[in-house]
Amino acid sequence: MRVLFTVSDWPGHWSAMVPLGWALQAAGHEVRVVCAPSQEEPLARAGLTAVPVLEGWDMASQGRLHNYVSARDGQWRFAALPPHPETGEPLARLADFDLGAWYAGHFPTLVEQGRRSTDAAVGFARWWRPDLVVHDQLSLEGPLVGRVLDVPAVLHLWGPVGPADEGEGLIMLPPDYSGAFPRHGVGQYGPQHYAHVLDPCPPAVAPSLGGAERLPVRFVPYNGPGAVPGWLAELPERPRVCVVWGTSVSEMFGEVSFTVPKVVEALSGLDVEVVLTLTGADRDRMEGRLPEGARLLERVPLHLLLPHCDLVVHHGGAGCVMTALAAGIPQLALPNGLDQHLNADRIAAAGIGLGLPNATAGVTEIRAAAERLLRDPAHRAAAERLRAENEARPAPADLVRTLEQLAARQPAAAAAR
Known part of the structure; x- marks a missing residue:
């Protein structure tokens, strides 16, 4: 055929x-x-x-x-x-x-x-x-x-x-x-x-x-080719939060949409390990602005990383949503436009995450949402349930x-x- x-x-x-x-x-x-x-x-x-x-x-x-x-x-x-x-x-x-x-x-x-x-x-x-x-x-x-x-x-x-x-x-x-x-x-x-x-x-x-x-x-997630970072085999002492920001967001929505510094500030108020995946100009924007212990990665496929995280914060893109769903972890979406708001609405309705519009979300709101997703076992249970449904x-x-x-x-x- x-x-x-x-x-x-x-x-x-x-x-x-x-x-x-x-x-x-x-x-x-x-x-x-x-x-x-x-x-x-x-x-x-x-x-x-x-x-x-x-x-x-x-x-x-x-x-x-x-x-x-x-x-x-x-x-x-x-x-x-x-x-x-x-x-x-x-x-x-x-x-x-x-x-x-x-x-x-x-x-x-x-x-x-x-x-x-x-x-x-x-x-x-x-x-x-x-x-x-x-x-x-x-x-x-x-x-x-x-x-x-x-x-x-x-x-x-x-x-x-x-x-x-x-x-x-x-x-x-x-x-x-x-x-x-x-x-x-x-x-x-x-x-x-x-x-x-x-x-x-x-x-x-x-x-x-x-x-x-x-x-x-x-x-079945495909996020491009890549290698498994050696440190992933080390069990983290604290919950691991991955921050993903799509390369197209700043290009389409402008620098005002680049909310990663705000997310990092919000997470710094929690007892978590922070891993960021950024490329190109977005990566350059974060050089020298990371808290101690945070990791800044480039071109590590999400399907290799997310199964070893406790939460992912992203821009609401479908690839992030579905890769996190396949990994069975809660997700916090900060949508900007196009289909991202509907993606965020659907993960919230399913109980596997929360959505906050990127244009209006502040540090306090982001921190509160991340803390809720990490502490409330219902979100993790819902994420595990959808992971199992996906695998079936x-x-x-x-x-x-x-x-x-x-x-x-x-x-x-x-x-x-």
């Missing part, structure tokens, strides 16, 4: 798909990943074969533009304005960016990039003839290829937010700027194209899928047979070879 993965331009969107790619390859199936050139190297590190034919608007710029519109519409939660959508530099006034002029100048480019990307994906698929397509939630090319070639297309969620979710800041369906679906003669694009969904979320945090078929799968779900290897059967429902693909 040939399986075509299509992914959007951000590793966090497709990292949950990596173990399924491994399982399919181990079962003897061929896997190719249609992607943007920026994803070729991280996909190669993950052991998957990239087809870098897509173009498009990078996710950081999309996020900054979305935040600018939120500020214009009075929905921006931070005291300082969001960064400039194009440069990423701080904005002094909303008027320093002309949204109308930007759209007038850039929309034709977005249309043309969308046309080239979707046509390239369809062109490759017509040549390679996959039996099945698996795609992430912001990949337009996946459902398009499935429709054009008349093969099943399966959406693989990256966390507790799905295509039927609605709310402030959510962008759950990719735009079809170039009208690719009608151009290729397969109707208008919409939620009806999501018939099968691979859902890695236990029921307590699972999103609604509307009328789609839910295919449960175990969440079908592993990616167990889904291979299900996907084989799904592909077999479409004999036209095999006959066209």
Whole structure:
């Protein structure tokens, strides 16, 4: 069987798909990943074969533009304005960016990039003839290829937010700027194209899928390659708290969103060991500002670290949420926007953590929440329960047979070879 993965331009969107790619390859199936050139190297590190034919608007710029519109519409939660959508530099006034002029100048480019990307994906698929397509939630090319070639297309969620979710800041369906679906003669694009969904979320945090078929799968964390630090084998004398801050947060929401110093100050009032995982400019911001005994790590995969921690504090990203869930530890989310607030709401409703909006959370509130999560055994018990539920779900290897059967429902693909 040939399986075509299509992914959007951000590793966090497709990292949950990596173990399924491994399982399919181990079962003897061929896997190719249609992607943007920026994803070729991280996909190669993950052991998957990239087809870098897509173009498009990078996710950081999309996020900054979305935040600018939120500020214009009075929905921006931070005291300082969001960064400039194009440069990423701080904005002094909303008027320093002309949204109308930007759209007038850039929309034709977005249309043309969308046309080239979707046509390239369809062109490759017509040549390679996959039996099945698996795609992430912001990949337009996946459902398009499935429709054009008349093969099943399966959406693989990256966390507790799905295509039927609605709310402030959510962008759950990719735009079809170039009208690719009608151009290729397969109707208008919409939620009806999501018939099968691979859902890695236990029921307590699972999103609604509307009328789609839910295919449960175990969440197996993949956070990139790395090595186990030797000191992890040493039993800590105090509770260990991991602080994770995504590399995209400051880039999309500006330096005002970099709340790690506030978190460190809050934790310094507790008797805990602090481990921070930061990269790039975020790591540089914390040099010389750490309390005695704190560890500052870079590029240590979370799935190696979190099982040996008692609490994780993070920005509400789905990768952090799901990796902590798989590790069975409580989590404190400090969401900024996009899907992060809904992620925080769902972990709080499940009892495995708490959420505090990053824009308004102070040192006192963060310290109180962390202390509650460390001392109240109910949160740890709920986290352990969801960990066990996750481990009881079908592993990616167990889904291979299900996907084989799904592909077999479409004999036209095999006959066209």
